[in-house]
Amino acid sequence: MDAWRYSAQGISVALRVTPRGGRDEIDGLETLANGRTVVKMRVRAIAEGGEANRAVIDLLARALGVPKARVRVLSGTTSRLKQVAVDGDPAKLGGALRVLTAAKPD
Secondary structure, three states, rough: OEEEOOOOEEEEEEEEEOOOOOOOEEEEEEOOOOOEEEEEOOOOOOOOHHHHHHHHEEEEHHHHOHHHHHHEEOOOOOOOEEEEEOOOHHHHHHHHHHHHHHOOOO
């Protein structure tokens, strides 16, 4: 099951963010205890004053090749679990996320 949903405007992505994670990186997919699948992401920014949210937007925009203005936090602004919308071609964005979250060989 994907951690994102498609819409006419783009995609909505479920994230689990680790602030002060040492580096800005997308770590793949994770299944939570409730069965929900999320994209694991870590950012260097601290979770104060919206810094981590800005880092999440910046990292997703860079990773998906879209302007930062097309990425916005829908819910979870003060939580590790967030729902983020990315505007653009849903098929391209979904394909890019699939590549970014694919299991990396050890």
